[in-house]
Amino acid sequence: MKQLQKLFFILLLCMVSLHAEDVSTVAESNETIAAKNDVFAREALIQEQIKQYQQELKRLDSQISDENVWVKSYASYLTSLEVKNNLEKIKKRIKWLSKHAKKSSDMDELTGLISKENILASQIDKLKGDSSAPFSKLITPPKIGEAPKISNPLEIFTGLSLIKTIDANYEDYQKRKESLNSLIILLRKELALYKKLSKISPQQYKNILVQKQTELERFERALDTMNVTLNVYQKRLEIAKISINKGIEKQVYKLIKIGIAVLVVFIVFFLLKLVVKKYITDNERFYMANKIITFTNFTIIILIVFFNYIENVSYLVTILGFASAGIAIAMKDWFMSILGWLVIVFGGSVHVGDRIRVDMDGKKYVGDVLDISLLRMTILEDITLTSIMQNRRAGRIVFIPNNYIFTQMIANYTHYSLKTVWDGVKITITFDSNHKKAMHIVKEITKKYSKGYTDITRKQLNKLRQHYSLKNTNVEPRIYSFIESNGLDIEAWYLTNAYGTLTLRSTISSEIVDAFNAEDDITIAYPTQKLHLSMQSEEPTAHNNEIV
Structure with missing residues (x-):
């Protein structure tokens, strides 16, 4: 009995130990699974963090690349x-x-x-x-x-x-x-x-x-x-x-000072022009005075600007000295025109308003001087005998370079106080005409119509004696006769207005023709031919051309 109890007790202990082992094994298994799950969860969290960081890095890389x-x-x-x-x-x-x-x-x-x-x-x-x-x-x-x-x-x-x-x-x-x-x-x-x-x-x-x-x-x-x-x-x-x-x-302050100085100069010369306009009545003198004032005005302004902005004047003078030779060669015509302007203005050979004749490129131009600038003269071409006989046109504005004063022929019809010129008409009469009577008629007509200009010229020549040596001052009309092949030429020379020669020429010519036609012993000659007809068989004798 006791042995059975021991055996039962041993069996009971074995069963209890086996059950305990099973329970501990199950517990250990559960703990392992839980630990693995924790590891997986942590790894997943780490991967998620890495993924987030990498996405953030990509975004930063794109922003960084913008700062290229x-x-x-x-x-x-x-x-x-x-x-x-x-x-x-x-x-x-x-x-x-x-x-x-x-x-x-x-x-x-x-x-x-x-x-x-x-x-x-x-x-x-x-x-x-x-x-x-x-x-x-x-x-x-x-x-x-x-x-x-x-x-x-x-x-x-x-x-x-x-x-x-x-x-x-x-x-x-x-x-x-x-x-x-x-x-x-x-x-x-x-x-x-x-x-x-x-x-x-x-x-x-x-x-x-x-x-x-x-x-x-x-x-x-x-x-x-x-x-x-x-x-x-x-x-x-x-x-x-x-x-x-x-x-x-x-520089702005300097500009203001220069502007004030220039303004003062303008005002002074403007007032000076008003004074000249008020007290100088002669147009020619007023024009020249106005030109001189304008030239002086701009010269002073240029000097004001020049001396304000040129620090080393001697250096500039040296440069201009070397450059002047090159300028004189390269711009010879301009340089000569400026010299010509100085000769014209200060020499007094030509003034604004003068009537001049210029021989230029084989043609003759007669007109009144409108302006004398630094480089050229401007003239207005008028209707004159030159226009009628040669140019057949007038009224043009002609520009004459000032350097022509040295190289070309320039004739002044109204130099200094002279306002008259000698003009003449020619008429031919037959050899059998009363030539003495014809010359007397021509002389009386020319004296009658040119008397006023004769008196004016006499006074003008007396004034001109102050500047030139004049020997022949005869101003009375001059009548000449010359033998020609077809008759006797009678030429009448008289003094007339330099600006209106054609008017007096036309009047005198008409009066002479009328006077000759009224005389029985004076015949105006013109080219004709005389034919001698004969009924004889022999050849007629040839005759020279005759004037009747």
């Missing part, structure tokens, strides 16, 4: 460094192969490396400026140069344009700095994300994190350099602008 000037500059710098490193490795390999190469494969490799070295060397030359510093071109401000000296009004516009350029350069440099500042903010955000990723996956993001830290440090150093440079650049720009503005203010 700085990024491209840095990329070019890295490329140049990489090319340099590769070139150094290739040079070392070439050096080793040139000493130890024995196989044909080694020689082929050496040839290929030499070609690659040449290619990389050419790339290094192109990237030479980029390998020295990552942002040397971008952080260097534009050159200012020396501020120009504003010495005349035209340079005011140059100064204003330079100020505008300076402001534009400063604004551009400031925009570059702001662009770099924005890029650094993005790079800092990017670095923070890489730090988070490096904590999650150190092995995967360790090298990238170091690279990004180096990149950020270089950009920050560039920003520090730009901050210092910008302050210095701003001060230099302010100094340049102050210098330019002072020059502009000085």
